Amino acid sequence: MEEDVVxxxxxxLSRVLERILHSTIGLKAVMALTGLALVGFAFVHMAGHxxxxxxxxxxxxxxxxxQSLGGIKWAIRLGLLAxxxxxxVAAFKLSMRNAKARPVAYAKQKWLVASIGARLMRxxxxxxxxxxxxxxxxxxxxxxxxxxxxxVPFEQDGVAMVNxxxxxxxxFQNPLITVGYAVSVALLGxxxxxGIQSSLQTLGALNSTYRPFVKQLGPLxxxxxxxxxxxxxxxxLARVIH
Amino acid sequence: xxxxxxxxxxKIWRQKNIAxxxxxxxxxxxxxxxDMSFLEMLDTVNERLQEKGEExxxxxxxxxxxxxxxxSLVIDGRPHGKxxxxxxxxxxxxxxxxxxTITIEPWRASAFPVIxxxxxxxxxxxxxxxxxxxxxxxxGGAPDANAVPISKHEADASMDAAQCIGCGACVxxxxxxxxxxxxxxxxxxxxxxxxxxxxxNKRALAMVAQMxxxxxGACTNLQECEAACPKGISVRVIAEMNRDxxxxxxxxxx
Numbered sequence: 450m451e452e453d454v455v456x457x458x459x460x461x462l463s464r465v466l467e468r469i470l471h472s473t474i475g476l477k478a479v480m481a482l483t484g485l486a487l488v489g490f491a492f493v494h495m496a497g498h499x500x501x502x503x504x505x506x507x508x509x510x511x512x513x514x515x516q517s518l519g520g521i522k523w524a525i526r527l528g529l530l531a532x533x534x535x536x537x538v539a540a541f542k543l544s545m546r547n548a549k550a551r552p553v554a555y556a557k558q559k560w561l562v563a564s565i566g567a568r569l570m571r572x573x574x575x576x577x578x579x580x581x582x583x584x585x586x587x588x589x590x591x592x593x594x595x596x597x598x599x600x601v602p603f604e605q606d607g608v609a610m611v612n613x614x615x616x617x618x619x620x621f622q623n624p625l626i627t628v629g630y631a632v633s634v635a636l637l638g639x640x641x642x643x644g645i646q647s648s649l650q651t652l653g654a655l656n657s658t659y660r661p662f663v664k665q666l667g668p669l670x671x672x673x674x675x676x677x678x679x680x681x682x683x684x685x686l687a688r689v690i691h
Numbered sequence: 692x693x694x695x696x697x698x699x700x701x702k703i704w705r706q707k708n709i710a711x712x713x714x715x716x717x718x719x720x721x722x723x724x725x726d727m728s729f730l731e732m733l734d735t736v737n738e739r740l741q742e743k744g745e746e747x748x749x750x751x752x753x754x755x756x757x758x759x760x761x762x763s764l765v766i767d768g769r770p771h772g773k774x775x776x777x778x779x780x781x782x783x784x785x786x787x788x789x790x791x792t793i794t795i796e797p798w799r800a801s802a803f804p805v806i807x808x809x810x811x812x813x814x815x816x817x818x819x820x821x822x823x824x825x826x827x828x829x830x831g832g833a834p835d836a837n838a839v840p841i842s843k844h845e846a847d848a849s850m851d852a853a854q855c856i857g858c859g860a861c862v863x864x865x866x867x868x869x870x871x872x873x874x875x876x877x878x879x880x881x882x883x884x885x886x887x888x889x890x891x892n893k894r895a896l897a898m899v900a901q902m903x904x905x906x907x908g909a910c911t912n913l914q915e916c917e918a919a920c921p922k923g924i925s926v927r928v929i930a931e932m933n934r935d936x937x938x939x940x941x942x943x944x945x
Contacts, residue, residue, distance in 0.1 A: 450693075461943065464821070465940060465941060465943050466721045468896070468940040469940055469941075471870075471903075471927055472899055472900065472903055472940075473899075473902075473903050473907075473908075473909035473910070473934070474703045474899055474909075474932075474933055475935065475936075475937075475940060476909065477909055477910065477933075478933070478937055489762075489830060507726050543908075546908060546910055546912075547866075547867035547869075547908035547910060549801060550800060550801055550867055550868035550869070550906055550908030551738065551799055551800060551801070551866070551867065551868040553765045553766060553799050553906065554799070555768060555796055555799055556702070556715055556794055556796060557767055557768035557794045557796070558765075558768040559763075559767070559768035559769045560913060560915070561769070561864065561914075561915050561918035561919060562914055563913035563914065563915055564913075567911070567912070568913070570911065576782075610865065639855050643912070646912070647911065647912040649928070650912045650929065650930050650933075651912065651933055652933065652934075652937070653930045653931065653933040653934030654930070655927075655930050655933075656927055656930065657925065657927050660874070660930075661924075673881070678918075679884060683761075
């Protein structure tokens with residue numbers, strides 16, 4: 450076996466990183482780990498978001514608590530940013546490589562078993578990226594879609610908080626924003642219906658016993674996530690929450 | 692000519708050599724017996740081409756009994772044709788009907804360049820094997836049978852992976868032209884045996900490095916390879932190889 454490929458004993462951290470970042474499996478592992486981290490965030494985000502059903506006090510307190518985290522908030526934000534960037538850059542690098550690996554397309558090609566979610570990873574991922582940017586500009590930076598947002602703080606027990614509850618109500622009473630949101634979240638579900646199981650397979654965490662189970666669990670978890678996210682805007686549009 | 696003979700229309704990839712541009716060419720195949728194998732059908736077409744003084748269609752074949760891994764062909768968009776777990780040589784013309792149009796293309800991958808017509812160079816697989824697809828053993832007297840105990844479960848896992856005939860259908864079926872199922876099978880067949888342990892980390896690192904060097908794509912876990920594999924190699928070998936590769940990489944192991 451070639452000496453330039455394998456070295457004995459202490460390879461050194463740079464050697465380890467080189468092996469990971471310069472191999473297809475290593476880049477896939479980066480995508481899998483960052484993807485799973487983002488799935489974890491999505492579930493926490495969805496759970497927090499469901500507090501809209503508990504009224505303005507509960508929701509604004511939750512948002513205020515997150516904003517008061519200070520350094521921890523920024524650590525989480527930077528971590529999520531890093532995960533998104535690594536995930537997207539690795540996907541881009543691998544996609545370029547994959548396109549080069551099949552320069553001449555088949556005149557005829559049949560899909561045998563690949564699911565819709567698996568075949569739509571690239572377009573769904575790209576649209577989700579744009580959605581995340583819009584979503585941040587909308588609710589975090591307050592730069593777009595802010596028509597009707599009131600600047601009056603929500604006050605309780607002498608604490609003044611940003612009235613995020615009101616922002617949500619106003620935004621999702623707009624059917625255009627609600628539909629755009631629902632479509633984007635549905636695409637996230639499509640992406641994760643393959644992504645969850647694919648991540649675990651890439652990390653070598655699946656065997657013949659668990660693969661069939663996880664193949665059903667992935668789409669189920671994705672469905673739950675979509676349902677949780679879409680429930681709030683739909684409730685607002687239907688004036689269940691107001 | 693008996694009445695059950697079929698008249699078929701073929702759309703076949705013809706290419707003079709590795710550098711020449713190729714294209715699909717329409718060729719009529721009349722009077723094909725349903726008892727012929729797919730390759731015998733092509734033999735018949737070739738005989739007629741030669742009678743007319745034309746160049747026969749080049750395609751790979753050897754044992755014609757489904758075990759050598761030489762035959763290839765993407766038939767109507769599927770490697771080895773429409774029958775599950777069957778190589779092209781074992782596909783029979785009774786699976787087709789009179790008047791059918793059949794599209795026949797070579798494996799498509801930059802790592803498998805087309806040499807002529809339907810023949811591709813699968814030397815990339817040989818170089819991957821040479822990089823680590825073996826166990827280094829001392830020569831000498833043959834060891835006693837059963838001297839090294841191994842469980843039935845492990846032996847089966849190794850033998851299932853070792854069924855791979857290296858035909859390249861996995862690469863042909865993959866939308867990324869990835870060779871992960873092939874390399875996974877070759878890593879897994881040793882990883883389940885005691886003899887494979889001393890070089891286990893080295894093997895995974897070396898074979899994956901060679902696979903990447905050959906220009907195969909990355910795995911996106913669509914599992915088309917498993918469905919197209921004439922030997923039914925499971926994608927579990929990919930998970931096993933990933934585990935071995937990542938462990939060896941992270942531990943900085945030899």
